[in-house]
Amino acid sequence: xxxxxxxxxxxxxxxxxxxxxxxxxxxxxxxxxxxxxxxxxxxxxxxxxxxxxxxxxxxxxxxxxxxxxxxxxxxxxxxxxxxxxxxxxxxxxxxxxxxxxxxxxxxxxxxxxxxxxxxxxxxxxxxxxxxxxxxxxxxxxxxxxxxxxxxxxxxxxxxxxxxxxxxxxxxxxxxxxxxxxxxxxxxxxxxxxxxxxxxxxxxxxxxxxxxxxxxxxxxxxxxxxxxxxxxxxxxxxxxxxxxxxxxxxxxxxxxxxxxxxxxxxxxxxxxxxxxx
Amino acid sequence: xxxxxxxxxxxxxxxxxxxxxxxxxxxxxxxxxxxxxxxxxxxxxxxxxxxxxxxxxxxxxxxxxxxxxxxxxxxxxxxxxxxxxxxxxxxxxxxxxxxxxxxxxxxxxxxxxxxxxxxxxxxxxxxxxxxxxxxxxxxxxxxxxxxxxxxxxxxxxxxxxxxxxxxxxxxxxxxxxxxxxxxxxxxxxxxxxxxxxxxxxxxxxxxxxxxxxxxxxxxxxxxxxxxxxxxxxxxxxxxxxxxxxxxxxxxxxxxxxxxxxxxxxxxxxxxxxxxxxxxxxxxxxxxxxxxxxxxxxxxxxxxxxxxxxxxxxxxxxxxxxxxxxxxxxxxxxxxxxxxxxxxxxxxxxxxxxxxxxxxxxxxxxxxxxxxxxxxxxxxxxxxxxxxxxxxxxxxxxxxxx
Numbered sequence: 001x002x003x004x005x006x007x008x009x010x011x012x013x014x015x016x017x018x019x020x021x022x023x024x025x026x027x028x029x030x031x032x033x034x035x036x037x038x039x040x041x042x043x044x045x046x047x048x049x050x051x052x053x054x055x056x057x058x059x060x061x062x063x064x065x066x067x068x069x070x071x072x073x074x075x076x077x078x079x080x081x082x083x084x085x086x087x088x089x090x091x092x093x094x095x096x097x098x099x100x101x102x103x104x105x106x107x108x109x110x111x112x113x114x115x116x117x118x119x120x121x122x123x124x125x126x127x128x129x130x131x132x133x134x135x136x137x138x139x140x141x142x143x144x145x146x147x148x149x150x151x152x153x154x155x156x157x158x159x160x161x162x163x164x165x166x167x168x169x170x171x172x173x174x175x176x177x178x179x180x181x182x183x184x185x186x187x188x189x190x191x192x193x194x195x196x197x198x199x200x201x202x203x204x205x206x207x208x209x210x211x212x213x214x215x216x217x218x219x220x221x222x223x224x225x226x227x228x229x230x231x232x233x234x235x236x237x238x239x240x241x242x243x244x245x246x247x248x249x250x251x252x253x254x255x256x257x258x259x260x261x262x263x264x265x266x267x268x269x270x271x272x273x274x275x276x
Numbered sequence: 277x278x279x280x281x282x283x284x285x286x287x288x289x290x291x292x293x294x295x296x297x298x299x300x301x302x303x304x305x306x307x308x309x310x311x312x313x314x315x316x317x318x319x320x321x322x323x324x325x326x327x328x329x330x331x332x333x334x335x336x337x338x339x340x341x342x343x344x345x346x347x348x349x350x351x352x353x354x355x356x357x358x359x360x361x362x363x364x365x366x367x368x369x370x371x372x373x374x375x376x377x378x379x380x381x382x383x384x385x386x387x388x389x390x391x392x393x394x395x396x397x398x399x400x401x402x403x404x405x406x407x408x409x410x411x412x413x414x415x416x417x418x419x420x421x422x423x424x425x426x427x428x429x430x431x432x433x434x435x436x437x438x439x440x441x442x443x444x445x446x447x448x449x450x451x452x453x454x455x456x457x458x459x460x461x462x463x464x465x466x467x468x469x470x471x472x473x474x475x476x477x478x479x480x481x482x483x484x485x486x487x488x489x490x491x492x493x494x495x496x497x498x499x500x501x502x503x504x505x506x507x508x509x510x511x512x513x514x515x516x517x518x519x520x521x522x523x524x525x526x527x528x529x530x531x532x533x534x535x536x537x538x539x540x541x542x543x544x545x546x547x548x549x550x551x552x553x554x555x556x557x558x559x560x561x562x563x564x565x566x567x568x569x570x571x572x573x574x575x576x577x578x579x580x581x582x583x584x585x586x587x588x589x590x591x592x593x594x595x596x597x598x599x600x601x602x603x604x605x606x607x608x609x610x611x612x613x614x615x616x617x618x619x620x621x622x623x624x625x626x627x628x629x630x631x632x633x634x635x636x637x638x639x640x641x642x643x644x645x646x647x648x649x650x651x652x653x654x655x656x657x658x659x660x661x662x663x664x665x666x667x668x669x670x671x672x673x674x675x676x677x
Contacts, residue, residue: 055577056450056562058457059300065444077574103298103561107574130298130561134288153301157464162304180302181462 022233026076045264052101109141125149184234217265225268289478294594354648368660376487381468394449395586396428398472403437473516474593477564489524540582541609584632632658
């Protein structure tokens, strides 16, 4: 059983929703990443999503675009990201790690070499924004061989026919993109997400994580009532941006505070579910 | 060679290992819908009738195939014909495609169109068809290109389009494409994305090629009429590669017709400051398709340089990548200096001011023609006119504008 499945199963047994924070690896500098990963776990993260910087992040909004630019100004590569994971694993072999990024850095490395390297340092899953199930045969084979979970995106526009492919080819969980837009944009339409998650539950046997546009405790509270995992990114990354020129300590304070806001809200939602 | 070129791309948009659909999930349904709609319309006589009427009465097709006699004689080799895409309404080949895609947008009931642009020709062509159909139009353009192609920015605004200067990344065409994709992901319900080149996720490379293929169909007929034989060589500049594939496509099965795509060598291939992924890049995935890219060893896209904004792009249409690999087309590169000389030559000998993009094809012809006999024939795609480049030229030549 994969580390992700183990984690989600255990949380489910306790009636809990996973909190999954995202940061871009190497943002604002390479020294910050491992420390922030540990910090987020200490503040209630159940899994971690680590963004792999890519020069052309076409599904990301301005907040994550700038995070990627900060990381790339230090030439952070896919190999560097794997190195951060290796160092993180020296002190934490429990928290699942999902790499999120774009296909080209993986293409450059080669699917098999990448999967072997990722697996050996303790990565658990890979989410590649511009790799839909249709093109994924060789990629999936490589991930499978190394026991890595394959997370696919599902969006408000995903038709039924494609949900079947995600359910069949994905593993770990399905990542529901809760709005039409780039990361960090607009306000979520709670009623719309509710209807969509109900639709997905009928089609997907995978657990569902919800992300994009969850910026505060209140939204996280709502989303925790719907999903198995709540993914937060731009809300945290914007705090890194605001403190990018300060000490790591200042970033940790800001991220810690925001994580606590999310964790508290999700726990509140879980407690409510427990009473039903 | 026994390739049946009509069988490419396959139904999933693959040209051999290139092309495909590497798009974010939010766009997949829209791309599937567009593919289905295009498949059903591309052989529909009503749609094709409407398209060819627009091309004739609005764009001004067929464009002439002009024998550049004085220029040819100055080079002392092959006879050079120019396919005069510069004479299209809006001044370049780009409108052939925007007319077609706008008809599709109308059929799909979209109220808003978006486009990316480098040199501004595609932006102008998009703004033009949007004005004609009464659609809202937003054009994304790299902030650097907004400056160097100012006349086209003014034209777009005049036509009622909103021009968004993109400040992210390298502030050129690739970043405009990223931003247009972000817009499309956000507004996919009511928005049609008119991609300007034969790249992007399927069905765009095939669809744009089909709309541009009118160039080669006309040229083939015209050269047969004038010369009684097929040309010996075709030359076209390649950025994303839509004018080139438009000229080449009809001639692909004609094995004796040599094909040359000309990339931008910028400051020189050896300097690394260029925009020549086919000549000096490696395969990868960007903007929805697998193709040759300018990238570093880590798969990061690297900055490009060309004097011409329209060629200043780190990728290239997937069909070109495939034609390179199978050896059907040759890809060469012309640097900024050589392109400028081509620009001056054509202006001087023929009284035709070419776009800086097209000047790369002109410059390659000046190299190729002298190596050929006087009874041999070259067709150069004169993809656009140079009015838009007056700012750049004025700076270089040191005159007030």
